[in-house]
Amino acid sequence: MKKLIGLGSLGTAGAAAVFALSLNAAPVAAQEATLYKNPQCGCCESYADYLRENGFTVEVKPTHDLAQISRDAGIPEDFQGCHTTFLGDYVVSGHVPIDVVKKLLDERPDIAGLTLPGMPLGSPGMGGAKQEPFKIYTVEEGVNPTVYAVE
Numbered sequence: 370m371k372k373l374i375g376l377g378s379l380g381t382a383g384a385a386a387v388f389a390l391s392l393n394a395a396p397v398a399a400q401e402a403t404l405y406k407n408p409q410c411g412c413c414e415s416y417a418d419y420l421r422e423n424g425f426t427v428e429v430k431p432t433h434d435l436a437q438i439s440r441d442a443g444i445p446e447d448f449q450g451c452h453t454t455f456l457g458d459y460v461v462s463g464h465v466p467i468d469v470v471k472k473l474l475d476e477r478p479d480i481a482g483l484t485l486p487g488m489p490l491g492s493p494g495m496g497g498a499k500q501e502p503f504k505i506y507t508v509e510e511g512v513n514p515t516v517y518a519v520e
Contacts, residue, residue: 400474402427405438406452413452416464416494420454423467427454443481443510451488459483460508464492469505469518481508483517 402420406413408431417427432438439449442460450463460482461470473483484506485492491499506514 400425400456402454402456404429404452404454405432405435407431407435408433410451412464412488412494412496414494416452416454419467419493420470423470425456443508444484445514448484448486448506448508448514450485456482462508463487464489464494464503465505466493466503466520469520472518478507480517481510484508484514 402425404413404417404420404427406429414429417429420427435453436446436449439453439462440446442453442455442462444450444453444460444462448462450465452463454461456470456474459473459480461473461484462482463485465483465485469483485503486506488495489500489503490497492503503520504516505518505520507517508514
């Protein structure tokens with residue numbers, strides 16, 4: 370049987386080393402996301418998988434009230450995406466590429482979130498070839514959407 374060593378017997382330097390190693394070994398918590406989608410939509414499931422592949426923990430909630438959920442989140446009707454995802458304090462509507470999602474979470478701008486309107490071919494979770502650059506817009510209460518990023 371191995372003898373367990375208390376931190377006190379390691380000395381200050383040893384205890385600091387064990388502490389530093391434990392910090393490095395600690396798993397990084399995945400960013401939690403809740404994705405609302407129409408029950409029949411398969412591309413929304415693909416987008417949820419895309420988020421998971423990029424380190425997010427995703428709960429998918431099928432709903433028949435997606436348009437209302439999007440409106441309540443401040444997304445104008447003509448800017449709504451295929452699904453609506455809540456990531457902490459932000460809303461992300463549609464098939465927004467992960468680099469843009471990460472930019473949002475890193476920069477933490479004073480907006481409600483982002484949207485990629487519609488279901489553009491070639492976007493994450495959608496099949497087909499990309500037809501044109503994706504324009505991702507800001508979502509702000511009472512403010513017309515403006516371009517946040519072009520991918």
